[in-house]
Amino acid sequence: MSRIDYYRDPQAPKANSVVPSVTAVVCDAAGLLLLIHKTDNDLWALPGGGHDIGESIGHTVVREVEEETGITVEIDNIVGLYTDPRHVMAYDDGEVRQQFSICFRAHPTGGSLRTSSESKEVRWVDPADLSALDIHPSMRLRIQHGLDDSRSEPYIG
Numbered sequence: 787m788s789r790i791d792y793y794r795d796p797q798a799p800k801a802n803s804v805v806p807s808v809t810a811v812v813c814d815a816a817g818l819l820l821l822i823h824k825t826d827n828d829l830w831a832l833p834g835g836g837h838d839i840g841e842s843i844g845h846t847v848v849r850e851v852e853e854e855t856g857i858t859v860e861i862d863n864i865v866g867l868y869t870d871p872r873h874v875m876a877y878d879d880g881e882v883r884q885q886f887s888i889c890f891r892a893h894p895t896g897g898s899l900r901t902s903s904e905s906k907e908v909r910w911v912d913p914a915d916l917s918a919l920d921i922h923p924s925m926r927l928r929i930q931h932g933l934d935d936s937r938s939e940p941y942i943g
Contacts (some may be wrong), residue, residue: 787877789826790910791922794872801874808847809834809889809925810827811932812859818910819862819929821919822854825906830919832928834887835904847890855908856900857926859892865932866941889941897916 809832812820821830835850837843844861851859866889868889873885899908911919913933921929931941 787826787881788881789878790876791827791829791924792874792876792925794870795834798872798874799882801871802883804884804886806837806843807835807887808837808843808850808861809887809928810847810851810861810892811865811889811929812851812857812858812894813933814890814894814910816910817913819913819916819933820851820855820857821911822901822905823907826906827922828866828920829925830921831925832889834889842930843888847892852897854902854905855897857897858895860895862891862893865889865891865928865937866943867915868924868928868941868943885924887928889932891932892915911931919924 788856822833824831833851833854837846847861851857856939868885871884873905875883901908933935
């Protein structure tokens with residue numbers, strides 16, 4: 787399924803759903819950031835995905851990171867809550883989803899890099915190289931917040 791992200795675009799279609807989801811800022815011991823090249827919108831992003839009935843939100847983070855990257859993680863804390871109603875994602879099946887994402891900070895505990903049906907490339911990226919990658923503005927904001935060690939409170943916006 788493909789998707790188009792609309793961010794602060796007055797021509798964006800109206801949302802018809804909200805799905806709780808997660809993303810994870812995962813850095814290894816060398817300070818490299820785990821990113822995926824997504825199959826649905828061809829952008830680089832933090833690993834993550836939708837919350838399933840019957841699981842805790844913490845389990846969602848661990849499951850989604852492993853499913854999309856092959857890396858197992860342990861959660862450290864919450865980076866922020868990203869619920870901007872001016873960011874919607876239009877899917878080819880007619881769903882137009884308002885952003886509702888909880889971003890966590892986590893560290894790797896095992897596994898090895900691999901792709902999935904949702905990720906055509908997975909890699910550890912030096913934060914200094916992020917400007918060379920095609921990353922959606924809302925994802926860049928999460929990455930910026932997640933890499934900022936001086937933040938004492940989660941972002942809410």
